[in-house]
Amino acid sequence: MTAKTVLIVDDEASIREMIAVALEMADYRVLEADNAQTAHAMVVDDQPDLLLLDWMMPGTSGIELARRLKRDTATAELPIILLTAKSEEDNKIQGLEAGADDYITKPFSPRELVARLKAVLRRATPTGVEDTVEIDGLRLDPVSHRVSANGEALDVGPTEYRLLQFFMTHQERAYTRSQLLDQVWGGNVYVEERTVDVHIRRLRKALGDDHQHLIQTVRGTGYRFSTKE
Amino acid sequence: MTAKTVLIVDDEASIREMIAVALEMADYRVLEADNAQTAHAMVVDDQPDLLLLDWMMPGTSGIELARRLKRDTATAELPIILLTAKSEEDNKIQGLEAGADDYITKPFSPRELVARLKAVLRRATPTGVEDTVEIDGLRLDPVSHRVSANGEALDVGPTEYRLLQFFMTHQERAYTRSQLLDQVWGGNVYVEERTVDVHIRRLRKALGDDHQHLIQTVRGTGYRFSTKE
DNA sequence: CGCGATTGTCACGAAGCTGTCACATTAGCG
DNA sequence: CGCTAATGTGACAGCTTCGTGACAATCGCG
Numbered sequence: 001m002t003a004k005t006v007l008i009v010d011d012e013a014s015i016r017e018m019i020a021v022a023l024e025m026a027d028y029r030v031l032e033a034d035n036a037q038t039a040h041a042m043v044v045d046d047q048p049d050l051l052l053l054d055w056m057m058p059g060t061s062g063i064e065l066a067r068r069l070k071r072d073t074a075t076a077e078l079p080i081i082l083l084t085a086k087s088e089e090d091n092k093i094q095g096l097e098a099g100a101d102d103y104i105t106k107p108f109s110p111r112e113l114v115a116r117l118k119a120v121l122r123r124a125t126p127t128g129v130e131d132t133v134e135i136d137g138l139r140l141d142p143v144s145h146r147v148s149a150n151g152e153a154l155d156v157g158p159t160e161y162r163l164l165q166f167f168m169t170h171q172e173r174a175y176t177r178s179q180l181l182d183q184v185w186g187g188n189v190y191v192e193e194r195t196v197d198v199h200i201r202r203l204r205k206a207l208g209d210d211h212q213h214l215i216q217t218v219r220g221t222g223y224r225f226s227t228k229e
Numbered sequence: 230m231t232a233k234t235v236l237i238v239d240d241e242a243s244i245r246e247m248i249a250v251a252l253e254m255a256d257y258r259v260l261e262a263d264n265a266q267t268a269h270a271m272v273v274d275d276q277p278d279l280l281l282l283d284w285m286m287p288g289t290s291g292i293e294l295a296r297r298l299k300r301d302t303a304t305a306e307l308p309i310i311l312l313t314a315k316s317e318e319d320n321k322i323q324g325l326e327a328g329a330d331d332y333i334t335k336p337f338s339p340r341e342l343v344a345r346l347k348a349v350l351r352r353a354t355p356t357g358v359e360d361t362v363e364i365d366g367l368r369l370d371p372v373s374h375r376v377s378a379n380g381e382a383l384d385v386g387p388t389e390y391r392l393l394q395f396f397m398t399h400q401e402r403a404y405t406r407s408q409l410l411d412q413v414w415g416g417n418v419y420v421e422e423r424t425v426d427v428h429i430r431r432l433r434k435a436l437g438d439d440h441q442h443l444i445q446t447v448r449g450t451g452y453r454f455s456t457k458e
Numbered sequence: 459c460g461c462g463a464t465t466g467t468c469a470c471g472a473a474g475c476t477g478t479c480a481c482a483t484t485a486g487c488g
Numbered sequence: 489c490g491c492t493a494a495t496g497t498g499a500c501a502g503c504t505t506c507g508t509g510a511c512a513a514t515c516g517c518g
Contacts, residue, residue: 076242115419118407144455145403145447153458157475158449194495195477201496219485219494386464423506424466430507448474448505 007048022110167225236277251339284313396454
């Protein structure tokens with residue numbers, strides 16, 4: 001999973017700092033801006049995944065920025081959480097009307113912040129619907145997160161599961177170790193290429209004698225999933 | 230009674246907006262999607278109580294989505310109201326055949342929409358009584374709010390009860406801790422994910438040796454309720 | 459207010475998973 | 489047939505995830 005980027009907009013550096021530390025501990029990438037003008041530019045340039053926006057700021061207020069961003073189709077999808085100093089219920093309504101996805105009143109615990117932020121991001125990025133794949137009696141069901149061979153459950157580790165899922169949805173095509181690392185491990189990990197071999201072996205072992213022929217070695221290149229030959 | 234959640238699916242933001250405002254005034258929770266793909270994912274993840282579906286959309290059409298949802302047992306119960314631009318009677322027939330519960334032609338007044346929607350929901354949840362579920366000798370009765378195993382009463386705390394109820398009505402599907410927090414604890418609470426683990430353990434303990442195998446750990450992902458294996 | 463039940467969090471240990479290495483085996487080639 | 493590069497395989501240390509008991513805070517109720 002790639003780290004999400006959060007843009008913090010607040011005119012008080014100390015507050016930004018506090019939030020930034022909390023977010024970095026929770027493995028988010030953090031950007032900062034101290035006014036609406038800069039913030040707008042950064043939203044466009046850096047495309048953060050979420051905006052933490054202070055309500056009260058000199059010049060263009062936070063809510064004004066929120067409204068502007070929601071109006072522009074290019075940025076309308078960006079989830080926004082508004083921060084505000086006091087529990088002013090009136091503002092809350094205005095804030096939500098402006099298109100904010102959540103609303104946190106200061107003071108708040110870093111933990112609460114992170115939790116709310118997770119919730120908003122979770123809702124913003126709906127997980128795609130994946131269909132069950134069945135090939136040659138081998139079945140992978142993403143909904144129940146299970147693998148079975150001719151009805152019998154197979155014990156497959158997390159990485160082997162992802163590897164198999166990738167293969168089953170990309171049959172009949174040879175992949176290099178490097179491509180597999182990109183697709184299955186995720187782009188920016190650094191792992192030895194030979195590691196792929198080890199997981200291929202673990203997967204073959206898990207598949208058992210009946211199905212390991214599906215994972216084929218393409219000498220000098222990599223591996224392929226295929227029912228043929 | 231908790232607010233009902235309505236998922237609006239339409240590719241035009243202005244229409245969604247109009248409907249959303251009307252529904253929020255009538256105290257419904259509103260979710261939105263602008264294409265069938267996202268909508269499908271949200272139905273699965275967020276489990277809305279009703280689907281407001283536009284007939285014409287780019288890509289997979291609304292009616293196609295309706296058909297798919299009605300075919301899948303997990304989502305077959307979800308009431309669907311189809312929206313359509315003109316009073317095309319042919320479509321109406323097709324729509325009802327696809328499993329839609331009602332059918333509204335644009336333009337419509339917000340009041341009409343809310344009224345129809347209420348009617349459909351009323352029909353869908355008969356007197357608000359949920360059925361008792363019994364699986365593998367384990368029985369959960371929402372009326373008496375009790376759990377029993379092979380006739381013998383089990384001592385289950387409130388949270389464990391809700392957790393079990395959710396699981397028993399959503400078998401064979403792996404859920405992340407995050408999803409469980411959304412579904413069982415409610416969307417906007419902030420709780421540590423590991424808390425789920427603790428309640429899972431309490432539930433397992435309460436179920437006793439005979440039934441705790443029903444709650445399965447999906448390593449690296451979350452948990453699943455299943456009778457198999 | 460006082461009491462038991464419930465809840466969320468933590469710390470710790472167990473269990474499982476991961477990446478890497480060293481060495482065995484194999485395929486391909488002249 | 490012998491050589492070399494590529495791949496298979498078993499072992500293992502380090503790390504992550506999960507289960508579990510304890511505990512303090514809070515809730516519900518008399």
